[in-house]
Amino acid sequence: MVSTEALPDLSAYDAVLFDLDGVLTPTAEVHMHAWQTMFEALFAAWDITPPYTERDYFDHLDGKKRYDGVASLLRSRDVEVPWGDPSDPVTADTVCGIGNRKNVVFETVLRDEGIAPYPGSLALLDALAAAGTAVAVVSSSKNAEEVLAVAGIRDRFAVVMDGVIAERDHLASKPAPDVFVEAARMLDVDPARSAAVEDALSGVASAAAGGFSLVVGVDRGAGEQALTDAGAHVVVDDLSELVAAVTTPTRPEETTS
Structure with missing residues (x-):
C-alpha cells in the first residue's frame, strides 16, 4: 500500500463515483456466499468440474452484471445454456434462471440480517459531504437501491447507476466503461476531472477505460497487484485511509485576523 503522505485528496476532484458492494457496504460477502451456495448445488447436480472456488468469484462474477457473470463462469467450464429472459423462474436452466436462483439467496440474507456501511466508507462520505464534493454510486447490482436503503445511505447520492438502469439502457x-461513463453523464461531470473507487478487477478496468483521472482500488480480496494491473492508480485496504487527505473548507469563524 502507499504511504499516508502519498494518498490523494478526493475533494480535489469534481466528483467521486463509488462502487457499492465491497466498497461502501460489505454486501460483497453476501453475494459471495449466495453465489457459492447456488453454484455448488448446480455443479453437483450437473456433474460440472472442476468444483466452484472462491477464485471463480473474483475472476468471473465480481463487479459484473448478474447474468453476464453466470455466462462467464459457465463458459469457464465449457458449459453453454440458453440465455433466457430476466423473467425466467428460478427452476429454468437458462443463464437468467440460474442468476435468479442466486438472487433469492441474496435477498433472503439481506432481509433477515440487514446490512451496514463500512465505518471507513461512511467516514469518507462524511468528509466529502463536508467538502462539498459530489458523489454517486455505480453498481452492477439490481439490488443496489434496496441495499442503499437498508444501509441507511440512499439519501447521500443524487445518482445511483445500477443494474436495473444498465439493463434498461x-x-x-x-469491465466495459459504459456504466461509469453514463454515471458521470447523469451527474454532469467529466470523467477526466473525476475519481472512481472500486474493489473488483472488472470495476477498476471499467473506470480506467472510462478515462477517470483517478481510480482507487479497495483491496477486499482481489489483491493489490491485481488491482494495480487492472488500472488502479492507488490501492488501499479501507477507505478510512483516505479521510485525512480530504480538504475541508475552512469556516469563516475558524480564520484568524
Whole structure:
C-alpha cells in the first residue's frame, strides 16, 4: 500500500463515483456466499468440474452484471445454456434462471440480517459531504437501491447507476466503461476531472477505460497487484485511509485576523 503522505485528496476532484458492494457496504460477502451456495448445488447436480472456488468469484462474477457473470463462469467450464429472459423462474436452466436462483439467496440474507456501511466508507462520505464534493454510486447490482436503503445511505447520492438502469439502457457490463461513463453523464461531470473507487478487477478496468483521472482500488480480496494491473492508480485496504487527505473548507469563524 502507499504511504499516508502519498494518498490523494478526493475533494480535489469534481466528483467521486463509488462502487457499492465491497466498497461502501460489505454486501460483497453476501453475494459471495449466495453465489457459492447456488453454484455448488448446480455443479453437483450437473456433474460440472472442476468444483466452484472462491477464485471463480473474483475472476468471473465480481463487479459484473448478474447474468453476464453466470455466462462467464459457465463458459469457464465449457458449459453453454440458453440465455433466457430476466423473467425466467428460478427452476429454468437458462443463464437468467440460474442468476435468479442466486438472487433469492441474496435477498433472503439481506432481509433477515440487514446490512451496514463500512465505518471507513461512511467516514469518507462524511468528509466529502463536508467538502462539498459530489458523489454517486455505480453498481452492477439490481439490488443496489434496496441495499442503499437498508444501509441507511440512499439519501447521500443524487445518482445511483445500477443494474436495473444498465439493463434498461442496454449498457455493457463492467469491465466495459459504459456504466461509469453514463454515471458521470447523469451527474454532469467529466470523467477526466473525476475519481472512481472500486474493489473488483472488472470495476477498476471499467473506470480506467472510462478515462477517470483517478481510480482507487479497495483491496477486499482481489489483491493489490491485481488491482494495480487492472488500472488502479492507488490501492488501499479501507477507505478510512483516505479521510485525512480530504480538504475541508475552512469556516469563516475558524480564520484568524
